[in-house]
Amino acid sequence: MRGPKHFDHSVRKGIRLTDYERFLGADARALKELFPAGPARLWGATPPAPKKSEKATAVAGRRVGDEVLFYADRKFVARARILGLFHNQALAEAIWGVDEKQCTWEHIMALGDVVEFDVPAQPLFEGLGLGDVLRSLTLVSAENRARFLHLVDPSAPVSPGRNAPSPGRGTALRRDDVFHALSSLKTHTKDRRPSRHKPITLLWAIGRLAVEQDRMVEWQTFHDEVGPLLRDFGLPESRVTPEYPFWHLRSSGLWDVQGMEDQNATPTPSELTAARASAGLHKDAAKVLRRSLARADAVGLICSKYLGDVDREEVLERVGLAGYASASGELPDGGRGDGTVRRRSGTSTQLDRDSRLVEKIKVMYEHACQVCGSRVETRYSHYSEAAHIRGLGRPHNGPDQLSNLLCLCPNHHVEFDRLAIYIDEDWAVRRNATGAVDYQLKRHADHVIEQKYLRYHRGLCGRL
Numbered sequence: 001m002r003g004p005k006h007f008d009h010s011v012r013k014g015i016r017l018t019d020y021e022r023f024l025g026a027d028a029r030a031l032k033e034l035f036p037a038g039p040a041r042l043w044g045a046t047p048p049a050p051k052k053s054e055k056a057t058a059v060a061g062r063r064v065g066d067e068v069l070f071y072a073d074r075k076f077v078a079r080a081r082i083l084g085l086f087h088n089q090a091l092a093e094a095i096w097g098v099d100e101k102q103c104t105w106e107h108i109m110a111l112g113d114v115v116e117f118d119v120p121a122q123p124l125f126e127g128l129g130l131g132d133v134l135r136s137l138t139l140v141s142a143e144n145r146a147r148f149l150h151l152v153d154p155s156a157p158v159s160p161g162r163n164a165p166s167p168g169r170g171t172a173l174r175r176d177d178v179f180h181a182l183s184s185l186k187t188h189t190k191d192r193r194p195s196r197h198k199p200i201t202l203l204w205a206i207g208r209l210a211v212e213q214d215r216m217v218e219w220q221t222f223h224d225e226v227g228p229l230l231r232d233f234g235l236p237e238s239r240v241t242p243e244y245p246f247w248h249l250r251s252s253g254l255w256d257v258q259g260m261e262d263q264n265a266t267p268t269p270s271e272l273t274a275a276r277a278s279a280g281l282h283k284d285a286a287k288v289l290r291r292s293l294a295r296a297d298a299v300g301l302i303c304s305k306y307l308g309d310v311d312r313e314e315v316l317e318r319v320g321l322a323g324y325a326s327a328s329g330e331l332p333d334g335g336r337g338d339g340t341v342r343r344r345s346g347t348s349t350q351l352d353r354d355s356r357l358v359e360k361i362k363v364m365y366e367h368a369c370q371v372c373g374s375r376v377e378t379r380y381s382h383y384s385e386a387a388h389i390r391g392l393g394r395p396h397n398g399p400d401q402l403s404n405l406l407c408l409c410p411n412h413h414v415e416f417d418r419l420a421i422y423i424d425e426d427w428a429v430r431r432n433a434t435g436a437v438d439y440q441l442k443r444h445a446d447h448v449i450e451q452k453y454l455r456y457h458r459g460l461c462g463r464l
Contacts, residue, residue, distance in 0.1 A: 014039025023091040036463040044105025084110035113176045173284035181252045199306035201245035207320035216280035219272040254285040297459035299324040304462025323395040327417045358386040369409035370442045385413045389453040403450040422461045
């Protein structure tokens with residue numbers, strides 16, 4: 001059977017988009033944005049016939065956010081959520097070939113993280129009112145996900161969304177649910193541009209977590225703090241309406257509002273004041289985003305996807321996340337005592353780096369930049385810089401060790417720290433604005449670079 005083979009190839013293992021570059025066509029940019037560094041997980045369907053079959057209905061009704069349930073031998077064996085939809089016959093043929101009728105799976109679905117299990121399918125078929133008709137996969141709409149997903153995967157979290165059960169009655173949101181919700185915010189548009197109200201509010205809320213403030217805040221405080229941010233960083237000529245994100249961020253599944261009964265219309269500021277309403281990140285989302293790696297990833301994603309033309313340094317400084325504007329870090333006096341770099345006390349504070357490591361990395365590469373290979377000549381020698389991949393000090397708290405160091409020329413050190421370039425899982429140095437490969441990272445046999453630090457840097461770049 002072709003199904004299990006294809007599942008292993010393009011879903012379980014995933015494919016490298018670079019291997020199929022000439023088949024991507026007009027879908028290249030969208031696919032690379034969905035899968036900027038890791039494997040692309042893709043599934044598909046052949047053109048359905050006859051037109052009014054169950055399969056035709058399922059294929060035509062696919063939506064981003066729906067759940068794909070993989071079915072074999074009268075059991076469900078895996079699930080994944082749809083991140084994107086494409087119709088690309090050339091790419092499908094390159095990945096999966098053609099069947100005996102010379103058809104291919106040209107209706108392509110880009111999938112999120114795949115969860116595998118093994119449970120009987122009949123309860124879900126009955127619950128959805130389906131016969132055993134779709135065989136290799138079944139689609140569950142985003143609206144039905146919360147009602148039926150627990151039947152096939154008891155460990156599955158409640159889907160983010162307005163119709164999800166109230167907090168405390170469902171299964172906790174996991175990291176992939178939080179990031180799916182962050183990447184698919186519903187925003188109203190002005191002159192074909194999405195509003196920035198929700199993304200700016202989420203950055204503000206994440207900033208509160210970073211300094212260990214309460215996740216929930218009363219309306220008046222929210223108004224006083226978020227209102228100026230919307231005025232200064234919202235779209236030009238956009239109305240400053242903090243009540244909009246205060247109330248409507250609930251639809252993301254990441255946000256709680258307390259003190260107000262549910263209603264269709266946006267409450268007025270006076271109604272929110274009278275009700276003493278409060279709002280903030282859902283407790284499960286807050287738990288995820290209190291972790292340093294998840295917080296860095298979230299900040300990078302929000303800035304890259306929704307605030308690309310906003311001054312990142314300025315907005316992050318205003319919301320208390322200034323350190324996330326670059327890969328370098330800032331330390332408080334003292335230190336953590338866990339291997340991270342310290343500051344020396346005195347009339348000023350400065351990074352207490354291990355000079356032996358700095359010299360070692362430079363000598364190892366003979367001052368040649370690991371990105372471009374160039375060596376900056378001085379009058380008597382050469383010049384290079386030791387760059388930390390995960391920055392030292394707050395907020396990154398990276399370690400001062402060789403596996404977290406690169407030898408770079410001054411230009412590429414600045415570009416790396418300012419998030420203009422990043423290093424993918426295959427050691428390609430890519431331009432962050434376009435994803436284009438500039439160089440292949442040069443590595444010495446005695447230099448072990450830990451992928452977890454590169455992964456952290458990619459998160460800051462918005463390249464999950």
